[in-house]
Amino acid sequence: xxxxxxxxARFEDSAGVVIDALKDVSLAFGPSTVHAIIGPSGSGxxxxxxxxxGILKPASGVVRAGDVTLSDLGEGAxxxxxxxxxxxxxxxxxxxxxxGPLGNVLxxxxxxxxxxxxxxxxxxxLLNRFEVPERSGPVAMLSRGQQQRVAMARALVLSPQxxxxxxxxxxxxxxxxxxxxxxxxxxxxxxxxxxxxxHDERVAASAGRVVEILNGTLTSDTTQAAPTRAGGLN
Amino acid sequence: MNPWPIIFASLWRFRFxxxxxxxxxxxxxxxxxxxxxxxxxxxTGSASxxxxxxxxxxxxxxxxxxxxxxxxxxxxxxxxxxxERTAELLNDERAEFVSPLAFGDSVRGQPxxxxxxxxxxxxxxxxxxxxxxxxERFEAVxxxxxxxxxxxxxxxxxxxxxxxxxxxxxxHDVEFEVVGRMTRTGxxxxxxxxxxVEAVWGVHGLQTGGETIGGPYTAENAAGIPAAVLKAxxxxxxxxxRQEYNTDETMAFFPAEVxxxxxxxxGDVRQVMTLMALVxxxxxxLSVVASVLILFRLFMPQFVTLRAIxxxxxxxxxxxxxxxxxxxTAGIVLGIxxxxxxxxxxxxxxxxxxxxxxxxxxxxxxLILALSLWALGLAIAVLPALRLQRQSLAAALKAx
Numbered sequence: 001x002x003x004x005x006x007x008x009a010r011f012e013d014s015a016g017v018v019i020d021a022l023k024d025v026s027l028a029f030g031p032s033t034v035h036a037i038i039g040p041s042g043s044g045x046x047x048x049x050x051x052x053x054g055i056l057k058p059a060s061g062v063v064r065a066g067d068v069t070l071s072d073l074g075e076g077a078x079x080x081x082x083x084x085x086x087x088x089x090x091x092x093x094x095x096x097x098x099x100g101p102l103g104n105v106l107x108x109x110x111x112x113x114x115x116x117x118x119x120x121x122x123x124x125x126l127l128n129r130f131e132v133p134e135r136s137g138p139v140a141m142l143s144r145g146q147q148q149r150v151a152m153a154r155a156l157v158l159s160p161q162x163x164x165x166x167x168x169x170x171x172x173x174x175x176x177x178x179x180x181x182x183x184x185x186x187x188x189x190x191x192x193x194x195x196x197x198x199h200d201e202r203v204a205a206s207a208g209r210v211v212e213i214l215n216g217t218l219t220s221d222t223t224q225a226a227p228t229r230a231g232g233l234n
Numbered sequence: 235m236n237p238w239p240i241i242f243a244s245l246w247r248f249r250f251x252x253x254x255x256x257x258x259x260x261x262x263x264x265x266x267x268x269x270x271x272x273x274x275x276x277x278t279g280s281a282s283x284x285x286x287x288x289x290x291x292x293x294x295x296x297x298x299x300x301x302x303x304x305x306x307x308x309x310x311x312x313x314x315x316x317x318e319r320t321a322e323l324l325n326d327e328r329a330e331f332v333s334p335l336a337f338g339d340s341v342r343g344q345p346x347x348x349x350x351x352x353x354x355x356x357x358x359x360x361x362x363x364x365x366x367x368x369x370e371r372f373e374a375v376x377x378x379x380x381x382x383x384x385x386x387x388x389x390x391x392x393x394x395x396x397x398x399x400x401x402x403x404x405x406h407d408v409e410f411e412v413v414g415r416m417t418r419t420g421x422x423x424x425x426x427x428x429x430x431v432e433a434v435w436g437v438h439g440l441q442t443g444g445e446t447i448g449g450p451y452t453a454e455n456a457a458g459i460p461a462a463v464l465k466a467x468x469x470x471x472x473x474x475x476r477q478e479y480n481t482d483e484t485m486a487f488f489p490a491e492v493x494x495x496x497x498x499x500x501g502d503v504r505q506v507m508t509l510m511a512l513v514x515x516x517x518x519x520l521s522v523v524a525s526v527l528i529l530f531r532l533f534m535p536q537f538v539t540l541r542a543i544x545x546x547x548x549x550x551x552x553x554x555x556x557x558x559x560x561x562x563t564a565g566i567v568l569g570i571x572x573x574x575x576x577x578x579x580x581x582x583x584x585x586x587x588x589x590x591x592x593x594x595x596x597x598x599x600x601l602i603l604a605l606s607l608w609a610l611g612l613a614i615a616v617l618p619a620l621r622l623q624r625q626s627l628a629a630a631l632k633a634x
Contacts, residue, residue, distance in 0.1 A: 098243035
């Protein structure tokens, strides 16, 4: 369970003007649900996601993840927490171009003491599950759909309990978008907490809960009893 | 923590840029290493070539000139000792031997040196490699690199000529037979044709010594000589001869004392060249670091991604530092090898020109130099890595 209490975030733009990206937001994200964060560009969705991930420390308020008060931790501790607990998926995939698909999936295991042989097996299983050939040269040679699936495999390789996705369907075609939406639902069904920032109505339709943010303020929070799920990846 | 896969993948992705950087570092390092190795090889080779010459005696003049003439067989001053002084010197029975040195002729550009038999025997370590020492006026022993076999004959040409037609035009009307070959001396004497001094005097129309070769010499039967080599029985004797033969008419010196002066001059030049090489190396390193900083802008999306998915700052530091450190390590290791090869090639060229055996060896100075450059390189490699650490992750995610 991730809890946010009266969380605010501020930035200074290039002209030195202070922008309130989030204003007193209080939210909780439980397991086994896809939480869709929607809202127009610049509304604070990605900032919210970064705060949940520990990438950004809130200007005020408290963020808890289980027993850990994330907002009290220093950067190094937040990195370690994120490494252990979060899998991140980005709109533009953010793969390491120099590496192949398997290398990209294995990357998170190189940060700590995760050099176990079973990590490699997990990575291969994930690539197989997501239908990405393991020896297909540099990752940049893959289709965009395959690249996003490699990014999903990377997010899952250390079996994190929290999946944070920022516009995961924005850069892929309809078929791949539906597969990704289905897979996110499946991850929630496995008991994970899935938070997805998206403009995509299909993502919102498939989510168990839809949170809308406008100008850094929570404007609606809706639970959907019967979300529409696409097929997923097997 | 395992930064290597990212480092190696990045090195491969930018392999041509990486090769250019490594080449720059190799060139800078090789220059520094080759200069110190070459300087030491020259010192060692020249000292080794001179070590069998105890005391050199000659007419008053330039000691460097006399050293170059006697030990290194370089054309020098035409000043000669008077026949009286020559006879007195050559007959000095307190010395183990005193050999005159008489020049003026050559065969195919290789010098003919007139001496007494003791000198080639001494230079050859007491025995000939092949054949025997000369016993007759027109017999000769040759250095190991002379292209004449025992039993062959040669006609000397006046002066030092390379062209065969000139040799014939200026040839003397005498013929020498090669009767022996010296062992390797590591000096220009390896390319010399050594004959009795009486024969050299004779073909130039001067006095011809006594009835037999090798003395005794008198003011009447000896001609003037440009230098003589004196072998003393003891070190104390050598010092005494050096003192006694430093007169108004003659000078005497140990080759080592003149070499030390030459080395000091050489050392000053070497210091300037080494300083220039080090400055070049420093500039190379800084230019590489500056270029890497630019290159790292291309890496920034990857670094930001790594941070976003949980890589600690230390991991990013290790990737960035490891990348640059590998460039410097490869450049410096290859630079040592290249420097050694450059020194080897230069030594062969110089050896062919001056006849002194030069053996460049990698020693402590080169290793200390290379280690210093390496340490400096690794320290400089921290700069791009540190620069990456200053980025805020959230801001970097937006920017990249």
